[in-house]
Amino acid sequence: MDYDDAVVGAGPNGLTAAAVLARAGRRVLVVDAAPTIGGGARTDSAFGAGTRRDVCSAVHPTGFVSPAFADLDLTAHGLRWLLPEYSLVHGYGPEHVLGLARDRGARDAELGREARAWERTVGWAGHAPGLVADVLNAPALPRRPVAAARFAAAAGLPTAALVRGAFRTPPVRTLFAAVAAHSARPLSAAGSAAPGLLLAALAGSGWPVARGGSQAITEALASVVRAHGGTIETDCPISGFEQLSRGARLFFDTSPRVLRAVMGERLPAWYRRRLDGFAYGPGTCKVDFLLSEPIPWRDARYAATATFHLARDVRQVVVTEAEVADGRIPVRPWVLGGEPTRIDPSRAPAGAHLAWAYCHVPAGCTEDMSAAITAEIERCAPGFRDVIVGQIVTTAAEQERYNANNIGGDIGCGATSLTQLMRRPVVSAVPQATPVPGVYLCSAATAPGGGVHGMSGYRAALHALAADRP
Ligand SMILES: Cc1cc2nc3c(=O)[nH]c(=O)nc-3n(C[C@H](O)[C@H](O)[C@H](O)COP(=O)(O)OP(=O)(O)OC[C@H]3O[C@@H](n4cnc5c(N)ncnc54)[C@H](O)[C@@H]3O)c2cc1C
Structure with missing residues (x-):
């Protein structure tokens, strides 16, 4: 035919x-x-019948x-979206957590005296009519040019400068820095704030999983x-x-x-x-975990999110991305992960739970980062190692073998x-x-x-x- x-x-x-x-x-x-x-x-069902692991x-x-x-x-x-109460939970340590709630009132309450700064810098973009569609349609001419220009002006900034200028407290600076670091760019780089601005703005609509x-x-x-x-x-x-x-x-x-x-x-x-x-970006090393229990976080907010970020402070995010940009394997990477079975229990049989986490690494890296990633989760959730039943590591080099579009593991x-x-x-x-x-x-x-x-x-x-x- x-x-x-x-x-x-x-x-x-x-x-x-x-x-x-x-x-x-x-x-x-x-x-x-x-x-x-x-x-x-x-x-896939790599963890056995009845499990549903998101490979990427x-x-x-x-x-x-x-x-x-x-x-x-x-x-x-x-398609059914499942929307958690928290778009994101950031863990600084076992007892120190900040949640980015979907609900504006709850979000403002968590952000406290930074709530107005967050709204002025980030939140407004999530509810400016038509702006998100303009950003996703870029570089077509925006329908809302004034809002788009305001967004672009902030998006062009280095993350480091944006967090210093916009926020006063280290936890909120760290919260935004980790969201921006989804871009796998050094935080000193112009434009590194762009993905963070969009993702953080979307905290208000939600960071869902697909059922x-x-x-x-x-x-x-x-x-x-x-x-x-x-x-x-x-x-x-x-x-x-x-x-x-x-x-x-x-x-x-x-x-x-x-x-x-x-x-x-x-x-x-x-x-x-x-x-x-x-140009292609750095790679990612991902670890999928099969667990006997949910991750033993001490804070209940983790039970109401599909996404967690773990970084003690801005420095950990800055150093990770700088090391990666220099072609070095990060020593103590900041970690991005999720526990989908918290939001969608249908993904594992009774008594089993799924989690995943990854960190950035240099392009093409063959290093198994599971020890560093596990250590970071264990730091914030003591006892994590005891609930691990199985794990699958996908190095940056393997990301490319799995999908030729992921050159060097650039996702x-x-x-x-x-x-x-x-x-x-x-x-x-x-x-x-x-x-x-x-x-x-x-x-x-x-x-x-x-x-x-x-x-x-x-x-x-x-x-x-x-x-x-x-
Ligand atoms: C580990 C990981 C985690 C991620 N997490 C998220 C997330 O949580 N949320 C999110 O929104 N995005 C996430 N992403 C990014 C997201 O998956 C990609 O940006 C998105 O899939 C890109 O879609 P695409 O259609 O452009 O390309 P792809 O999804 O990469 O699909 C390209 C397809 O082309 C095929 N192909 C390539 N070359 C050829 C060829 N020569 N002949 C035939 N077929 C070919 C490949 O097999 C592949 O199926 C993640 C990606 C990875 C790898």
């Missing part, structure tokens, strides 16, 4: 593109190198507010594709142009490297140079430097469009970047459909 559109890669962006195209009546084929669909949104993404602040997912009405295709695991997002997207006659094939790595349906429009939910290799000299030299110069498919926030991978209102008509790069390597929100695929598909209109 001939197809109108071929999508290489069945990650959230590829499937979103395919869903939009199929819904518009195009004959769509999606192919993926892996044996299962979903890319960074997959769930686990928490979905951007997916929950994604205009693409709303347009595709994923809830009508089986049954992140695979539920993938299955909902695939359901839209199939409902409109699209075809999805797995175990199908694409390495050459001749593998692709002739005449079909092409959507690459891949790294720029794959686009470059497959299209070769069909791409103009200036664009090939841009793809060759695309965002591209560094989030200030340059690449603006030029991802080109400066254009639709950076997904390549110079070759009908060929798109629609992965997280294009704006708005990493995260399970489908916006790159969405924008590529809408652009292609608009090009069809007379």
